Amino acid sequence: MFRSTTLVLAVGLLSILWVSACATQESTAPVEEEVVSQVPLPNGILVSLAVLDKDADGRPVPQPARMGILTAGDSGWTYRYLEDSDSNVLHKAMAYRSADGDSGVLTLGGTRAIVKFLRSGEEPQVLWEADFEGKFSRMRDGEVADIHGDGSASIAVATHDQGVVAVLRPDPEGGFSVEELDRESDTFVHEIEIGDLNGDGALEIYATPSEPNKMDGSPQPGKVVRYVPSADEGRAVVADLGDRHAKEILVADVDGDGTDELYVSVEAVSGGEVEIRRYDAGTDPAGGTVIATLDDTLCRFLTAGDVDGDGNQEMVAAAFKSGLWLLRPGEPAWAVESIDKDSSGFEHAAILTDLDEDGIDELYVASDRDGEIRRYVWRDGQPERQVIHRHTDGLSRFTWNLMPVPVDSLP
Numbered sequence: 470m471f472r473s474t475t476l477v478l479a480v481g482l483l484s485i486l487w488v489s490a491c492a493t494q495e496s497t498a499p500v501e502e503e504v505v506s507q508v509p510l511p512n513g514i515l516v517s518l519a520v521l522d523k524d525a526d527g528r529p530v531p532q533p534a535r536m537g538i539l540t541a542g543d544s545g546w547t548y549r550y551l552e553d554s555d556s557n558v559l560h561k562a563m564a565y566r567s568a569d570g571d572s573g574v575l576t577l578g579g580t581r582a583i584v585k586f587l588r589s590g591e592e593p594q595v596l597w598e599a600d601f602e603g604k605f606s607r608m609r610d611g612e613v614a615d616i617h618g619d620g621s622a623s624i625a626v627a628t629h630d631q632g633v634v635a636v637l638r639p640d641p642e643g644g645f646s647v648e649e650l651d652r653e654s655d656t657f658v659h660e661i662e663i664g665d666l667n668g669d670g671a672l673e674i675y676a677t678p679s680e681p682n683k684m685d686g687s688p689q690p691g692k693v694v695r696y697v698p699s700a701d702e703g704r705a706v707v708a709d710l711g712d713r714h715a716k717e718i719l720v721a722d723v724d725g726d727g728t729d730e731l732y733v734s735v736e737a738v739s740g741g742e743v744e745i746r747r748y749d750a751g752t753d754p755a756g757g758t759v760i761a762t763l764d765d766t767l768c769r770f771l772t773a774g775d776v777d778g779d780g781n782q783e784m785v786a787a788a789f790k791s792g793l794w795l796l797r798p799g800e801p802a803w804a805v806e807s808i809d810k811d812s813s814g815f816e817h818a819a820i821l822t823d824l825d826e827d828g829i830d831e832l833y834v835a836s837d838r839d840g841e842i843r844r845y846v847w848r849d850g851q852p853e854r855q856v857i858h859r860h861t862d863g864l865s866r867f868t869w870n871l872m873p874v875p876v877d878s879l880p
């Protein structure tokens with residue numbers, strides 16, 4: 470059951486001074502820009518969270534799953550949130566339009582694994598709930614697309630910890646059927662991406678199964694797999710990562726050649742570096758072209774967009790401790806430049822999107838280490854940083870995802 474709480478925070482000079490003081494350490498933080506009153510934006514940001522309090526002995530206590538909602542109005546940015554007592558983590562929230570034309574928000578939760586559809590003024594609709602009969606039951610990631618080529622908005626979902634990949638397909642009665650594409654015991658599937666690498670018009674689903682999470686730097690084997698439901702094609706391995714794995718992939722036409730590419734953020738084994746690899750249709754699964762390396766252990770967000778309005782796509786990689794990186798396509802290696810080394814988070818959720826609809830993408834980032842959500846805009850070729858929300862409740866949190874949403878779709 471979702472419960473609403475509103476925090477109206479006009480982020481002004483006080484928070485700007487606080488962040489500027491924190492950034493006086495040696496860093497390559499961009500120029501800080503004060504948030505001022507502005508024209509209301511037609512789109513906002515959904516913030517998917519796990520929030521933790523502490524008991525009397527200092528041990529973490531999971532709180533109800535939380536979805537933050539950031540919108541911009543005349544007086545600046547406003548943050549409110551909804552709590553879902555059915556789950557203790559919200560892994561993703563995203564805009565969705567149902568078959569009957571209703572606009573709302575999809576949420577993917579765990580450890581009670583539920584996909585819900587939230588519409589303004591209505592009770593949440595449970596689209597799928599499941600117990601995967603493992604140690605965990607979590608809806609970990611999802612994407613929406615016309616997967617079957619029938620004009621409907623189906624939902625591809627990845628889960629923990631029995632390796633289930635499924636598609637929720639709208640039915641004529643207003644409900645959803647669940648088509649399970651894959652299942653593998655003791656397997657975490659971290660990410661879903663949808664695209665068309667071979668240009669045949671049939672959408673492909675890409676997923677990242679791996680062994681259960683390890684945090685000690687030891688090998689954690691993994692791969693990237695593909696499914697094509699409209700062609701009845703089951704699992705095919707497209708990237709064999711050996712004793713390494715990926716929790717983040719991106720499918721997009723970043724180079725502008727008219728077909729999508731698959732980008733894989735390969736996590737480091739102890740002592741190594743993160744590799745960003747590119748796979749095109751037909752690439753040997755044992756291969757992949759390394760387009761960039763990052764001096765870090767984790768990089769769990771890749772996002773593509775046009776930051777400078779020149780019509781060409783760039784990629785942003787949000788790494789664990791080394792900050793935010795801008796990647797520009799090149800041959801064979803891409804140009805890599807630091808956006809902000811003073812930004813960090815275990816997930817380090819980030820999204821390039823055009824909330825103000827001016828044709829140029831802005832970058833939105835959750836720097837959980839600092840308890841802030843930030844907005845970056847490029848002016849004269851350089852990023853400028855705004856703090857659009859700062860968490861002040863004293864709770865610790867993991868920001869799992871940021872997604873754009875039309876304001877008129879918000880519950």
